Amino acid sequence: LRGPAARVRGRMCSRCRRVRSGALDARVVCVTTADADADAWCAPCANDDGVRDDGRDRGAGVAEAVDACVDGAWYDVVIVGAGVGGCAFARAYADATGEDDDFGADDDFNPRAAERHPGYRQSSSTTMLLIDPTNVAKDVIVTERLTRRAARFAVGASSLASFSARGCARASAAVVGHDAAQRTLTLDTGACVRYGALCVATGARPRRAVPASVDALEVRDVESVDALARRVTNANATAVVLVGNGAIALEIVDALCGVGVESTRAMEACELVWVMKHDALGDAMFDADAADFFGRILHARRRMKAARRAKKDWAIYPNVVAGDEDGRDAKRRMLGSSAGPDWTSRFRARCRDGGGDATGTTATHRMKLTIIKNATIADAHKDGARNVITLSNGETLFADVVVSAAGVEPRCDWLDARDAPRSSIDGGILVDECMRTVGPYADSIYAVGDACSMEARSRSSDAPWFQMRLWSHAAQTGAFAAKVHAGVCDADAFGFNFELFTHVTQFFGLKVVLLGAYNAQKLDDEPAEDVATYQRERVDEDNPSASTYVRVLLLRGKMKGAVLIGDTDLEETFENLIMDGVDLSRFGPALLDPEFDVEDFFD
Template sequence: MAAKKEKTFKFVIVGGGIAGVTCVEQLTSQIPSADVALITAGHHIKAVTNYKQLTVIHSAVKSLHTETHSLETADGRVFGYEKLCICSGGRPKLLTQDNPYVLGIRDTDSAQEFQKLLSKAKRIVVVGNGGIALELVYEVEGCEVIWAVKDKAIGNTFFDAGAAQFLIPSLEADKPEVAAPCKRTRYTTEEPAPGASQTFTAEPGSALGPDWHEGIALRGAQQVSRRVSVEYQCEVEKIFTSEELLNSPQQTLRPESAGSWPVYVQLTNGKTFGCDLVVSATGVVPNAEPFLHGNTFAVAGDGGLRVDDHMMTSEPDVYAAGDVCTACWELSSLWQQMRLWTQARQMGWYAGRCMAAHVLSEPIELDFCFELFSHITKFFNYKVVLLGKFNGQGLGSDHELLVRCTKGREYVKVVLSGGRMVGAVLIGETDLEETFENLILNQMDLTPYGEELLNPDVDIEDYFD
């Protein structure tokens, strides 16, 4: 590399999303005197506190040179590092790259763009069945929503068909006026300070946190409150403009209102819908590309940078955390990586701990958060808690389920293997998460309790205090 290093930092973190910011916080609390740089392409940084010793560089990374411990930014500057952590997140799997009517929602910037486009929309087609799609179809008002999911039930990343059936009526009911608060760590996004040197490139911003839709009005142009129709077990076959549709030789494709919508979506179930906007919410792929060229990173099958139990990649002094990495240590039997916001935060925090420990030559154990998978979120205004192997992941047929469901109030599912609890799904205000978390962790034999385990007349907490 010809260009001279502008400055060498002790720690460089790439990515201003939750993993990157948590990593910075951890590093600066462990080694307050360390020189830390955060390189981010996004307009917003998920920030909690400002640190005096933190330099924020607003640019995308153009190339990484692990041999010389340096990286070049898109605006041509070169920075050195002693230790680097890549927290570049994931990029949305878009249905199509260059259609102005197709929007991928992944980060803070695209959510605001969506709000703008939605305000003029009468009908949208939402494609995808993950967390963002679930939140979106529930939050949008004043607009007709056609929701295309590739599975037999909604939300199958998070729960089974039973839980999906429990939630479906909420899509048809009016939204309650005030949502019950859900206890979680909150992060705010900060604009860069006025006058701060900035170079923006069209790079992805930071991923949306769990409360992303609060404070943005997701209202369409209609007076209706909400109309959602779900099209199951189908994917997008083709996307047309109205001109393409009118000139299409396949007359069967022409819906009644051909020409009256700007964009048309043909689904694999043979149906075609006209709409104002197509929202692509079909998940993400690790954003590792920019770092691979010229280096020899070990990459996992899903495209993530392989990391060990100290969040280290295969390149010396390079760590990774969040959606860009794939956990490749021997995983606990009760934990799985799911590229969720909560996991990005945990990984960023732990990567910061590991980087500091290595610099200070201190020993470090794998963090306890990787012992048991747990995720708290909110779908359709219900609190949702997922624990352990909540969908029987990897258990084959060797497990049994206990389910308790009170329509409109709660849905409780327990996964047992060999008489021991290995996972649970709790929807609603069940107050069971702490008890169940302990039962999963201590692997107590629950065979004597049988069905009583979920008997609503038995206060289960008294059993296991």
């Protein structure tokens, strides 16, 4: 290959590069991606004998990267799950092993990495296989960097075929069997593949908060978001019960009762009953004071005469084509990739398209809201078309639609717990500081993203970092595990942020930045007199989007965490204060005084 296509698209192993000397014949395979671009791919290594230099079967080489995997094929790395964690692993491993080098590169060896890490190894003749029940791959994209360690993220979706141009085969299948000793995976297609290393990136499933006897909806993937929109805009739906108190629940309440949704159906007569086991809104993520602040913001947004719709779409969703489903396809759909951090944009769009009346005109509508605190589901059953729900406080609810939003739990049932031990806390696959499983097969099995439990790093008192099942953490753990396996990274995790917990999100139209031990995480053993918290807030009833809330947590005078809600412009300053360990005892509550320019003081 010559010209721009070769430089941009040509990915070659060390044997392929010998083609330039005439040692091998080259041929080109055109791979059509989701964007209908032709990716030029030089594949001389897919020679007729099908045998690698080391004697192991290559499977069907690059041609199989375009099609399906071959029964009995060997892959250096097999990644199960094409969510954010799995895709991050695939891309980082391709980069670290030279799979994504420019065509003109002559040398596969990275002396800088070898000097820094004695165990470094690099071989661009490696092969990867990416397995996922769907044909959708998810990637995290940084849309706005707020500080050195904190950023807004978006999730983009593409076809698995896009990974073929990076030397990664893919299989649209589900894993139904695993033999850790033999290093084999059995797929629901009947194929059995062998691997040198396995990366488990199967993510998490929604935790069901209601009995199976009730037809409850969960925000799991694109299809479930569409189903929720259809149900709540249905003319027969007059009562919706929402169970849960985490991020998904907060977003549903804001969408249906706060900012509202555009629909052709008037929804003011419909009531949303929000059932939570806590005493405060969002208690799963925030303390009581921040929860009280959000409660007032929610009421202020409901009082607004004309709520403004969100202007940005962070997630990009592929077109879903309906077709015939056999049992295996239905099972795969249940294991589909998750909906994305800004799933409410799609939800609002589907609400706008759903329902219908004689005029066909749309307007912004909000449901009535009733909040029931300190209650759980005691019993539930169907009574004709309606659901009858009995709460732990004895109250009975009748619902046309039930939504379960009670968090997630790791999805790794297909992997034997004896091969990859589980956490007793959350059921995730236990991993060490390098994302390797702690069981007998630590040398060959990694776990990343929501499927893993990082108790070793989370317990460490050296840094205010802990695991939370977030898109950003999935991307980070996937890339980190790939570089560990490639031999270019170790437990020190140079280039990765395991030193400070950061999360940027949005609730009720306000930017939310969480830093460090923002809710006293990992401080349970500290004396109460050594911990101090200061906060300030401003609620603008006429313009809730201009409201702000700031809360900091200090341990023996040093800042350990912060909650920043709204446009505070304090995230970079507070991040530096946490990382530098500056003694702030002398300032006390004045630290949050708007007239006190803390940034200039510490410059």
